[in-house]
Amino acid sequence: TYEKLWLIAAMLLIVGFIATITYGSVGLGIAMVGDQQETVEPTQLGEDDRFAEPRVEHVGENQYEAYVIAQTFRFQPDPIEVPANSEVTFHVTSRDVIHSFSVAGTNINTMVIPGEVAEMTVEFDDPEEYGIVCNEYxxxxxxxxEGQLHVV
Ligand code: CUA
Structure with missing residues (x-):
């Protein structure tokens, strides 16, 4: 019947939309990888000791490693506190769904995908308080x- 055909057509349209959206976001993620993000080997968060406790670790003179977890609907630790005149490597992963780790007013903006760790190294010169937002629905x-990044 015509009703059935319309139903099938509507469903195909919806599948098409979803495919377009998915493809679009994947394309965006890949573009950012070249810029400032290294996605390391997929890891299982539960088995990854680095993320047992979200934290900032002092690893060398002016060098820090930040282990950040995104989880609906917050970032941990919060605030993330790092000293001025430091070099910070962020390791960010998600406990549940895709989020982003986007620091307002900077070019720190990465997709956060469950099972993967996004990494980026950033130099902070001056004390400043930044807001962190999620750009992925x-x-x-x-x-x-939202979260806070405090350079103190
Ligand atoms: Cu997390 Cu949007």
Whole structure:
């Protein structure tokens, strides 16, 4: 019947939309990898000791490693506190769905994918307080998913 055909057509259209959206976001993620993100071997978060406790670690003179977990609808630790005149390598992963780790007013902006660790190294010269936001739709409170990055 015509009703059935319309139903099938509508479903194909929806599948097409989803495919387009998925393809689009993947394409975006790949573009950023070349810029400033290295996605390391997929890891299982539960088995990865580095993320047992979200934290900032002092690893050398002016050098820090930040282990950050994104999870609906927050970032941990919060705030992330690092000293001025430091070099910080961020390791960011997600416990649940795709988020982003985007520091307002900087070019720190990376997709955070469950099972993968996004890494980037950033130099901070001056004390400043930055807001962290999530740019990937991750659920009803996506727009409230915020954190703080304090350079002190
Ligand atoms: Cu997390 Cu949007």
């Amino acid at each position: 991750c659920g009803p409170d996506h727009h409230n998913m």
